[in-house]
Amino acid sequence: MKKIMFNDKYSLTQAVLDGRKTMTRRVCKYDRPNETYDIVFPVFEPNDYDNDGNIVSPLNYAFGWKNDKGDFTGWNIPKYKVGEVVAIAQNYSDCGNMPDYELDEDGYPIMPKRSGFFNKMFVRADLMPHHIRITNIKIERLQDISDKDCLKEGIYKGQCGSADTHFMDAYYYKGDIQPYCTPREAFAALIDKVSGKGTWESNPYVFVYEFELVD
Template sequence: MTRRIVKPQPNEDGISFMKNPPLDWEQINKQEWKPWKLETEEGESISLKCPYGQPGHILWVRETFYAYGSWAIDKFGAKFSDKTLSFGDYKYADNPPVKVELKRGSLLGWYKRPSLFMPKAACRTWLEITNIKVERLQDISEDDAIAEGVIEYQDGTFKNYFKKKGLREQDGVECLLAKGSFQSLWHSINGQENWDKNPWVWVISFKEVTNSF
C-alpha cells in the first residue's frame, strides 16, 4: 500500500472556486480509471482521475542492480553497453557479483547501476493494483499504517523514522502505534508542515504477482 498526494488540492489554483470545506470524495465510475468527484456543501464539484493507474494495472518496481557490460566514453559523456542477458542474469543487492568494477571503462565486467536505469528485463518485483481510494492523510488506520510497511519491533512498538542520527535506541523513543510510526516516516520525507496540512491523498493498494506478461 502507498499514499500519494492528490494534485491539485481543493484549495490550489485551478479549483479555487471551492469556497467551502469539501465534504468527501465520491467514486462516480466503477469502470475505466475510477474517477472521483469532490463535492462541497454548496453542491460544487470536480472530478479527478488517479494518475497512478486503476485496479488491474500491473506495475514493475525498479531497484539498484548490477549489470554486466562495459562503458563507452567520449567527449559527449559515458554510455553503458548492457550485455547481461548474453552472459547470464542480473544481480542485486542481496546477491551481488563477487567482483564489481568501481570505475567506468571499456573493460567488460559487473557494474552497479542506479534504479533509474533498470530495464524491465531486470525487474523481479511486479505489483497488481487491487484498489484505489481517496482520503485525508491523517485518516490512515492502524492496519493501513502497517500495510505501508512501517517496522514493528518484537516488543510491539514501531520504528520512529524521525529520530536524529546517532541517537541510541532507548525506552520511550519508539512509537507505540503504527499510525505514529507512519507519521514520523511522512515527517522525515515531506516535513511536519505537510502532515499538519492533512492533504487529500490517493490510497493505492496492490499485491505482488509473478511476471507472466
C-alpha cells in the same frame, strides 16, 4: 508497463519484497483550495464501460474540486489502476538486470550520468524482476489512516524497555530506533521523512493503493 518507486533509505522497497508492506499512499495533485470548493467526480457515459460493466475510462477513481462560480482545479487521476501489474523500481546494480550499454575501449559499459545503474528513477520497467498487482484504490485524507493500514504501510510492532523495569509494546519503522506508542505516530514520523517535513500536519488528500506481490 509502469513502474513504482519505494524509499530505500527507510527500507520500504525491501518491506514490499518481504511482503510486509502491502499499501502505499501518494499525495494527490490538487487539494481543496478553500471551503467554497466542493468535491466533484466524473460523470461516466455508456462508452466508459466494458461489456462486463467495468469502468474503463482513464478518469476512473478521479476527483476534483469546484466552486459555485465554476472554478475547477482539474482532475486528480490515479497513476495506477485496479488489476494493473506494476514493476518495482530498483537500481540495476541491486536487481542484477542491465540494458545493453555501449562499451568503452576497455570493454566496460559507458553509463551516462542519468543511469539506472546509479538511480532507479531512470531504470526500464521491462528490466525489473519484481512486480506488484494493484488490488484496491481509495481516496482519503492522510490523517484518516487506521492503525491496521499503518502496519500495511510497513510500520512494525516491537518492544521497548528493559528486563529491570518492564517491556511494553512499541511501534517502529526501519531506519529509526525511536519507539512510538501507536502505529499512527510511527507512520506520521515516517511520512514526514519520506515526503517532506510537514506532510502529516498538512493532511493532504491521498490516493491509497493496496497491492500484492506478484514475483
